Amino acid sequence: MNSSTDARWRTSSYSNGNQACVEVATASGEMGLRDTKQQGSGPELWVSAAAARAFVAGVVNDTLGA
Helix, strand or coil, X not given: CCCHHHCCCEECCCCCCCXXXXXXXEECCEEEEEEHHHCCCCCEEEEXXXXXXXXXXXXXXXXXXX
């Protein structure tokens, strides 16, 4: 999928300021997730925008695994 060279990473609005959070990015219709503590050196998870929307909807509607 994508790489961080194409992405603008944003820290979660739920971050408590101690770098213990997740960053998200979008690029080319995909969404990326990574650990704030491992910027540039850690793994990144990239999924399609449709998969990201479906996951968020499942969390909001409590339908994951149903």
